[in-house]
Amino acid sequence: MKVAIIAHDGKKAEMVRFLSNYHDILKQENISLIATGTTGSHVEAGGLKVERVASGPMGGDAQIAARITEGKIHVVFFFRDPLDKHPHEPDVLMLMRICDVHNIPLATNPATAELILKGLSDS
Numbered sequence: 001m002k003v004a005i006i007a008h009d010g011k012k013a014e015m016v017r018f019l020s021n022y023h024d025i026l027k028q029e030n031i032s033l034i035a036t037g038t039t040g041s042h043v044e045a046g047g048l049k050v051e052r053v054a055s056g057p058m059g060g061d062a063q064i065a066a067r068i069t070e071g072k073i074h075v076v077f078f079f080r081d082p083l084d085k086h087p088h089e090p091d092v093l094m095l096m097r098i099c100d101v102h103n104i105p106l107a108t109n110p111a112t113a114e115l116i117l118k119g120l121s122d123s
Contacts, residue, residue, distance in 0.1 A: 005035040011079035036060030061091040
């Protein structure tokens with residue numbers, strides 16, 4: 001199972017804290033992580049192994065979306081900052097639409113991500 005990790009700048013620290021809390025689940029052999037560039041560097045600094053693509057504004061959101069359409073990503077954790085403007089908002093909306101089109105679980109906040117991870121750990 002491949003889990004995509006994305007976080008806007010204002011949510012990167014929150015993402016790392018969240019992932020640290022679920023480190024044991026995320027280190028399982030059947031789970032691998034992929035992240036947009038800057039988020040990925042923060043996740044790596046937090047002690048998790050992660051494949052990195054470009055940063056979001058440089059096309060990373062589109063790379064994640066492309067992999068979803070190829071069936072290579074199964075879950076997306078995208079901690080969005082709803083209180084800030086993002087120049088690549090069209091890419092963000094496209095990624096969210098692709099998740100809906102392909103029926104991919106998408107967590108945009110820690111509460112939803114927690115429910116998804118608990119579901120993964122029970123299966």
